[in-house]
Structures are given as structure tokens and as C-alpha cells.
Amino acid sequence: MLPPPQFSHADFVAVLSRCATLAHLKQLHAHSVVTARATAQTTTFHLLRFASLRLSCLPYARRLFDSTPHPNVFLYSAMLSAYAAASPAHAYSRDTLALFLRMLHRGRPAPNQFIYPLALRAACAVGVQLIRSIHSHACKSGFHAYDVIMTSLLDGYSRYGMMPDARKLFDGLTERNVVSWTALVSGYARAGKVGNAIVLFDQMPERDVAAWNALIAGCAQNGLFVEAVGICNRMVGEGFRPNGTTVSCVLSACGHLGMLKIGKVIHGYAWRNCVGFGSSVVNGLIDMYGKCGNLKEARWMFSEVSDRSLTTWNSLINCLALHGHSESAIAVFSEMRDEGIEPDEVTFVGLLNACTHGGFVNEGLMYFELMNGELGIEPEIEHYGCIVDLLGRAGRFEDVMSVIKNMKVQPDEVIWGSLLNACRKHRQLELAEFAIKKLLQLNPNNANYVVMLANLYSEGGFWEEVTKVRKLMQEDIMGKKLPGCSWIEVDRKTHTFYSGDDAHPESEDICNILEELAASMEMCQD
Template sequence: MRCPPPLSHRDFVAVLARCSTRAHLEQLHAHAFVTGRAAAQPTTFHLLRFAALRLSSCLPYARRIFDAEPHPNPYASSALRAPYSRYGMMDDARKLFDGLTERNVVSWTALVSGYARAGKVGNAIVLFEQMPERDVAAWNAVIAGCAQNGLFVQAVGIFERMVAEGFRPNGTTVCCVLSACGHLGMLNIGKVIHGYAWRTCVGFSSTVVNGLIDMYGKCGNVKGARWIFDEVSDRDLTSWNSLINCLAIHGHSKHAITVFDAMRDEGVEPDAVTFVGLLNACTHGGLVDEGIEYFELLHRKHGIEPEIEHYGCIVDLLGRAGRFQYVMNVIQDMKVEPDEVIWGSLLNACRIHRQLELSELAIRKLLELDPNNASYVVMLANVYSEGGCWEEMSKVRKLMKEETIGKKLPGCSWIEVDRKTHRFYSGDDTHPDSDDIYDALEDLTASMEL
């Protein structure tokens, strides 16, 4: 039996990229074995990476390829540690890392990224601090991990360390930090990053442009967001969505709809994110009929199945308008389970329009979702009080004294001063200037009473 002619490395990689099933992968692996190519480390690496990252059912197969290699290189190990991490198998990824006799920056970064993707940001930061050497990818991994898990202040802080230690941020870094700045409202730092992006030409990528639009929009600089958008000729769907959302959250409802119409005129097909922005615009502008129309168009015309965000927007819009029968019809017809946003929106509308029975329903649903949330119990007591239901209110007040009810989480706010972010919690006295701050608040309160 004649052996098939061996594929060149380029052809081998090209064929591998077209594999779509485990059977295809096994056939190509067998070909590599028969022709002697399987012994080459580059071949092993490509097979392992494909099995580990492209086909979720092939993780055990990838592990067998790795175990059969007498001297696996760090890159092959990094590939295997990466679905371990993708599929949340961080214990296995860590064991593999700890068993390595040779570790390089790629190995360390792969594990840092894995912890970050799994939401274990603390582990990622600890590991990052232990790295004997770092590159831009390593910094990006921990910055992205912080930004994607809501640790925006930490993301900005690590970015500042990165720059101070002489590393040059790339487009990925810029996008992550812009996202953090947008969530924190840190416009000044966002502008500095904007200038850096344009000076170094990393700002020409669509991801950075979209990040800038989003950052300016979330920081309240609508003109800046619009200027960035207008300067870009090859806008993608994310650019349109970012601008629509920016205009919506700042009350420019009619302008948001105008941008949506312009997007459709240019032949850009909207997606689920587009309609979240549109429904938000209608909510902020009180455009009830328009909101209903867009909600119905979502599935009927564009074939998009409504998600929890769309339901939350339409419930909020209809509830604010006092159209409670329509609201309840929407909730009853939902194809996903109502969450705290849905019932919270209904509760807010009920309190505005003094709908006692629906308020009680909404709060009880909220308590089912989060029984230990003292805020909901307080709301229920207030609803009974406003409705004159004193016996029910007395029972709730008694319940609030029991140890089973959790404490209300303190409110938090932050402010940027001289490029530093200061966080304040309700009743907090840990800030070094807390005495002066409370004195100033008392003066302001006295002035307002006058």
C-alpha cells in the first residue's frame, strides 16, 4: 500500500482550518502520522490547538495528543491550558501549569487569561504579580479581566502602572481602558487615551473607534461621540449602535431614531443591540407608540427573538405611561423568565401611578428572586403603609427584625479629581477627608433648607 504524498506545512494548516468535525481532525492526524509529519513539534502544536480551541468535544483528544508528546513545548501547553480555561476547568489548567519544567511569558499569560475569563480576577492578579517577566499581552490579559468583571478602577490603575513601567499600549489595551473610563465617567483620562491612540495610529481600527464613541457617550460628551462617528467613513454596525445608545441614554430620543433611519438607508441591518438602544430612546423620550412599534418589528420584520433587555425596556416604557394591562400581557407572553429588572421596572411604574396590588405582586416576585434583600422588604412595608394596610405592614416590620433578612447594601458613588477616582459609600467614614466632607454636606443641607 502506497503512502499518500505528505502535505507541505502551509497546506497542512490550510486543510486543518477547514476541519469541522472530530472525524475530519482524526483523518488529518492519521495522515500526519503515516507521512511522518506527526513527529514534528509544529504539527503537534497545530493539531493540539485546533482540538482544544475549535472543537469543544475534542478536549480529551487534545490531552492525549499532548500526553503523547515526549517534550511538549510551552506553546502547546499554553494551547491546552486555554478551553481548559474556556470551559471553566481552571483546576486542570493550573495543574498543567504547575507541572511544567519550563515556563515562559506565554505560559504565564495563558493562565492569567484563563482565570480572568473564568471571573477569578483575584487569582489572575496574584499570578500576574508573580510573573518573572511581562509583555503587553500579559498586561492586556489582566486589564481586560478587570474591565470585563466590573473592576473598572483597578483596570485603570493597572493601565497607569503599565505606562509607568515603560510598556507601549496597543489597540487591545486602549479598548479595555476606554471601556473602564466610560463606566467610571473618567472623561479626562479617556481624552488622554484618545490622543495617544491617534498619535500612535492604533486609533484607526474599528474597535478603538467604537470604544471612543462608547466612552464619550457614557461620559456624557455627546458632541465628542458624534464627532468621532462623523469622522469615520467605514462605519460598522457597532459604530451605529454605540451612537444610538449614546443619544438614547442622554435623552436625545428623536436624534437616536434619526440615526437609526440613516443606518437603514445605508443598508446596515440592525441587530438585538440596536433595538435595545432604540427602546431606551423611546423610554427616555416618552415615545410610547414608537416603542411599541419597534418592539413588534424586532421579531416580525427582522427575525430577532426578544431578549430580557428588550422586555425590560418595553415594560419600563409602558409602565411609565400607565399602560398596565399591556405591561402584564407582555410579561405573561415572555419567552424567558422575568428577572429583577422586569419586576423592578414594574414596581417603579406602580409607585408612580399608585398601583397598590401590582406593587405588592412586583415586590413579592422580587423577594422570590432574592429573599434576603432587605431593600425589597422595606419597599413592601412602604407599599402597605401608603395603602393603609397597617396589619400587613406590622408583620413586615417584624420580619425585618429577624436575622434571616440581609442588610441593605450601602449606596456608592465616585468622583474624578486630578485624574484620581474617589469612591464614597453611604455612611462611610474611612476616607481620610471624611470629616471635612460631612461638614460640607451639612452646610449644603442647611443652605437647601433655607
């Protein structure tokens, strides 16, 4: 039932807004063609926006765009917005930039102030050079006084850690608002300068939920989990309502801290407030329950999600691996592949960790090969760490050394540390000495390594070396040693333990039980 051909533009928009499926939209599109309404680019504009933003049908949107002989700047920006709204973010950066370059190349239509922010967002996925050239292009075209464009640039530079450039842009804005402030705050946080971020945040004349989220995420990204939870508390106290983004950030912080109680409180909050139980919140819940050791709940949350994103799978695999449920982690991985989800580099960190913890040497090597070969995922240092650990534990030192030699990245402390661990287990004195020396090169201030070297020499009876190392220990390094620390929450009270500290009132009992556990673990080894 279509309206008569002479219906007005307002009627057209009204009918469009009631299209529930692509089939409806196509009918309206056909009708527009027949009635010659489609020759007006305004019509195409509306159809394109609706196809992309409401029906998430990018191919159809692009066909609408491509069927327009000389798209005007509105159609370009509608197409670029469609790409920007797609998920995952930056999935269509290349297409976005290709269209932007086409505009510049053809000289028509000239990009306006709405085009630059869209192009810049895509440029963030490519590199800072591109951001620079778009910056100069924008300035040459007279857009240097457009705050929105300058804020996009500010954000782009800050994503590459170039805070002085970002700051300069911020100071040059004609009017600073909550968006530009937030961009700067999260820039400092991403650059690891949380102190600056907090100071700026406190100076902000006006805040919204996104501004709070920027600070909370910034703390969490820098390992300040307690602060992240605290700021969330402060935010609620000041009358702001946490949304899905807030909830996932804080859940992640709770997971890292093992704060199951607070995690449950946030779970309850999200439930009561219907804070879009969108995938990010559920992913956060899986991660939080999993990291806190409540794998049953994590699996339950997982089973409750209907649209599982890659992150959903990665969260579960990682948690299972973390708690030594190696077979389950591998099983979930196969399930994931059966469902046609393409694993990424994070998936393989979890999977390889599972193989390492379970001692599945052949499986681990097979998955490493699958990742590197068939799937073409370039191994990162974390993956090499897993492989070194895997081979080292199995005593395959020649293979370990050949992996380390052929790595495309510089070995870090995790790599040499894993090798060292393996050497101690398999009593490989010479290689252990080599590993410790590498560790000391990377981090001369870590006194632990010097102590290990001394122990190693005395175990082997190399007394001259022992004397040399002991002398080194007495010099400057020892004061810099940071004691290891761990904590656990029991009945709303957090118990903290430093390495070698017996301050806890039940320290003696705890140590006795630890010794018993260690003894029974020894028994299980053989």
C-alpha cells in the same frame, strides 16, 4: 510583464509578495498553471496564504484549496489559519471544524500539532463538549506533550469557567511561558476571580503587553475600573507601551467611571503614539466621550471613522439612548440600516432603551417585533427589561404580565423592579406587592425591598401587614443593606456620595439644587 517560465521558487515568492490586488494574484496563479508550477502544493500554499492573509479574499483562498485534489497538511493549516484570521472572530468556526472533521474522517492527512490549536480555537465558539473530544483525540494521537496544544486547551476550558481543568493543564506543561501564564491569568479574571489573576500576574517570570492587557481587561470586565486604569499606569511605569487593545480597555474603564480627564489624556497618548487609530480605539473613544456626557465629541469621533463596525454604531446608539437623546438614537439606527449594517442584540438594547426613555411605546414594540420576527434575534433578559419598562410606564399592565409570562428566560430583578416602578407610578398596589414578593424571592437579603413593602402597606393602610413587615425588618436583614453610591469628577477631584449621606462640605447647597431640579421636573411631566 511576467518573468520567464523557468524562474525559481524564490522568484515566485518575490513576485507574489509584490501582488497588490487579486487581479495580480490571478495573473501569477494563471502563470503557475501554465508553467505547471501550480501542481506543487507549495505553490498553492503560498498563493492561498497571500490571498487570505494579505488580500483578505477568503473565497479565492477556498477555491485554491478546493482545486487541490489531495491537500496536504500544510494546505489544511493554511486554510484553517485563513479562517482564524478573518474577522469577526469565530465567523468561520463552522467551516474550520468541518475541515478538521474531514481530516479525521478521511484519515488523511493526519492532523499535526499545528492543526489542533486552530481547531480548538473554533471549538471555543461551539461548546465545551467539543473541546473535550478534541482534547481526548489529541491525547490518543500522542500530542499530550505539546505545550502549544495544551495551552489552547487550557484557554478553551478557562473560557468555560473550568479553572480546575485549566489549572491542571498549566501544571502539566513541560515549560510555562508568557503565553500559558497569560491564558491562565485571563481565565481566572473571566471566571470572576480577579484576586487569583492578580496574584498569578505578580508571579509571572516574564510579561509582555498582551499579559498586561489580560489583567487590565480582566479588571475592567469585573467592574474594577479604577484598578484597570491603575494597572495601565503601572504598566507604563515599568516601561511597556500600551497598544490599541490597552487603549480600548482603559477608555472603556474611563467611560464607566466618568473620568473624562483621564480619557482625554489617553486620547492624546493614542494620537501621539499612532496607536493604530483602528476601529477599536475609535469605538472606545466614542464610548468614553458618550458615557462622560460629551456627545458632541462622540458624534465627531463617529463621523471621523471610515470603516464603521457594528460596535461603532452600537456605541453611538447606546450613548445617545443613555443620555435621553431618543430621537437621535432612532435616527442613527435607521442610518445604520440604510448603510446595510445588520443590527445585533446589543443594538436593540440601545434602541429599546431609547424608546423607553422617550416614551415611544409603539416604536418600541415595533422594534421588538422587528428584532424577534424579521431578524430572528432571540430576545435576552435585557430586551424584556426594556419592554416591561416601556409598557409599565404606559400603564399597560395586562400586556406587561403577558410579556413576563411568555418570556423564555426566568425574570430577574430588573424585570420585577421595572414592574414595581411602574406600579408605584400608576398606584397599582396589588401588583406592586406581587412584584416585591418576587424580588424578595430572588434576593432575600436586599433590605430595600422590605422597606418598599412596608411603605407600600402603610400607604394603603394595611396596618396588620405593616406590623408583620416591620418585625421582619428588625430581624436579620437590615444590617446587610448596601448604601447606593455615585460620584462625579470636577476639576480633577472626585466627589463621592452615599445614599442619605451629608458628609460633603457643600451637601446642603447640593440638596437644595436637587430639590429645585426635582420640582421643575415634576412641572415638566404634565
